[in-house]
Amino acid sequence: MKSFLALSHVAAVAGGLWAVPLAAQDGGAGSGHGQVEALRAEMARLADRVETLEAELAAAKGEPAAVPPAPAAPSAGASSISWKGAPVIEGEGGWSFKPRGRLQIDAGTISAPDSLGAVDGFGSEIRRARLGAEGDIPGGFGYKFELDFAGGEVELADGILTYGDGGLTVSIGHHNTFQGLEELTSSRFISTMERAAFTDAFGFERRLGLSTQYAAGAWLVQAGVFSDNADALSNRNWSVDGRVVAMPELGGTRLHLGGSVHYADYEEGTALRYRQRPFAHFTDTRFIDTGRVEGASELGMGLEAAAIAGPFHAAAEGFWQQVDRPGALPDPTFFGGYAEIGMFLTPGDTRGYKRGVFDRVKPANPVGEGGFGAVQINLRYDRLDLVDAGIVGGTHDGYAVSLVWTPTDYTRFMANYGRMEYANAALPAGEDDRSYGVDTFGVRAQIDF
Template sequence: MRLCPVMRISQVSAIAMIAAAGLATPAHAQNADSAAMQAELQAMRAQMQAMAARIDSLEGQLVTAQAKADAATATSTTALATAEAAKSDTTIKWKGAPLIESKSGWSFKPRGRMQYDAGVISAPSSTGVEDGFGEEARRIRLGVEGDIPGGFGYKFEVDFAGNEVEVSDAMLTYKDGGLTVAFGQQNNFQSMEELTSSRFTSFMERAAFTDAFGFERRVGASASFHSGDMLAQGGVFTDNMSDTSNDQWGADGRIVFMPKMGETQLHLGGSVHYTDLDGDLANVRYRQRPFVHFTGTRFIDTRSFGAAKETGYGLEAAAIRGPFHVAGETFWQSVSRPGLADPTFFGAYAEVGMFLTKGDTRGYKGGIFDRVKPANPVDKGGMGAIQVNLRYDRLDLTDAGIVGGKQDGYAMSVIWTPTDYTRFMLNYGRMDYTDAAIAAANGDKSYAVDAFGARAQIDF
């Protein structure tokens, strides 16, 4: 058995003492008369005792050193344990960008999107419209989102497209079970089409009525309650952050029933909207581009007129089953004009779509369409998801003496989603106009405009 250094030194000390005693006794007995021998033995005994004392001292130093080493080891072990505990408290996931989460309830994730559009507009030459080719950075957004301990959350995003800096989202949220309360600039429950992120829409631009009726994010306070298949949303809002000098305010509410019946996801919804416009009488204007955003030309336009209030009513319906989906909405926008007849304008769309690639389906979450996640993405050796969509888009801006024109749009889109966070789109739309805002050379206001568009998109 191998002895530790302390035991070996103790044994050496004992042996030395015994040796000294054994040597001294015989020497004293046999040489009692020899003073020189006695002196020599005394000197040897003194040396042995000094050696034993030195060994005892070294033994004490070794014990002290061993104690310090044990303490240092314990401290190092504690430090490593603390570091491992701190490391395990924070996790990093990848969801298009790093998502950092801690067990204490904090999280942080950068977010953003880039959409670049290009295309061609073709209108009758007699109208004098020469848009032709156009292109733009449709959206360039950067922001952050995350959670704060206690059920709170935050979201902030800025859009840099168009050589301008505009705040898109800026809100603080609180969640408790199925209840979510939000304060700040946010969407105000206008319609399914408007609430679905531009990253996940079927076409490059949303249905015509959403833009014509001025749907946009506004500053306010809202609450959403989700329980089972039911979702109820409501809030009070002022105006967009860039226009908060206005005195207008409004209230919006939306209810959605979204049951899952076998393999079919159903969606049925309705909404109501009220806006008290800026002051006693404000100028409003309803108009819309021809299917793409990179042109400033509007072939359907009410021009500006005075109004005091706006009241809107919307209905929604959709279904998803495997690779197929259908969706449609209607919306009525009534405008109060003191002393004059009140017009009611109308917008609607109906679409069908399907995936040509096996295993792909349209995403749906929380009462809106969500991200498409290819079953066989390009980064895993597949070809991604390919989707084809058809849409009819109706907008009627003529009523009560206001002639803004009517649009019947017929559109098709092909969407390739190579990975979860990349997307490419090709769009074609034919807009048939009646009472168009721009007349042809012979005064004709009924004609068609063709629009072609393409988009490259990445988001995180």
């Protein structure tokens, strides 16, 4: 009896379904598009009703109800999302997109002799506040774009289109030139709050240009032709930069040996200036300063070396910058360099390294997973000499110690103390007194993704 009733329900629904096209033939209300939509709605209602009747029939016969099929799995070409400090979206055909950024908040103090009359004491700033994106484009192409909002201004950091094929990478756009290990290591991964003094004093910065690099085994070769920093354009300045690095691994120790060369040609009337802050960026006071030096060109040469062995690392660089002055004026050669050693105090941690630069530290026992993160201590000696060929810009010998805590892969806290000993300083402490010391202390909170 129950089976007969169920079948009668199906017949009744089917009759209702047939009524729709018959009404259309008779030219009744709801003709055209409305009739098609009514038909679709009636079919959907019929499908739901048939499913219900099937369940009732199965119950009448004492059989289990049919289980609806599981939804189909996404196709192999569908987009996927993974996590690498930020979401990495990968699409069909080789597309990818990842937001990137960093925030560095600094504070500290500077203590200089009272007789200088220089601005010292407490200072703070947003050192870097960057946002951007990077990813891949089908065909071996890629992109990287990042803006810096620190200081209340918007500046272009990176704006690059790349092409890669195996170990070859070609880059065009606004990016770093190839002037050494310290300069090319990201500010996210340096061992002190500020880089070695010569990198800033000699004007190392991103420039608009075309470059290529090739990595094969333990060798890396980089070269490029550049114009100037985006903020300085348009002008006729141009430069050529190159770097070669050997990076073998011997018995568990990563070695790094490299050399770089820099040549810049400046348009007529260009004035160059070499100067440096006292191991802190939140002050504009420069205790050594050459003043304006007219220059037709620059020639720089650098040497670099580093080693990483378990928790220990060491690094050293030297860079010589010669200025070609017009006419019969003598050409000065200035020098900068540093030497550093460091070690991790937490077991299992080591300094990161990748393709010729220091890279991200990944704590063996991060906070949030039952650990304390990675703790590192570093000692550094820093030298800058801006005295030569009648130019007396001053010298400094800097001694610094830093403590770095990395709770997780993408968070970092730093504290460093520096003592700068100046001679022939630009600012006198008294009559003919240009030799004195300045102390700095700074802390930083950092997050990046």
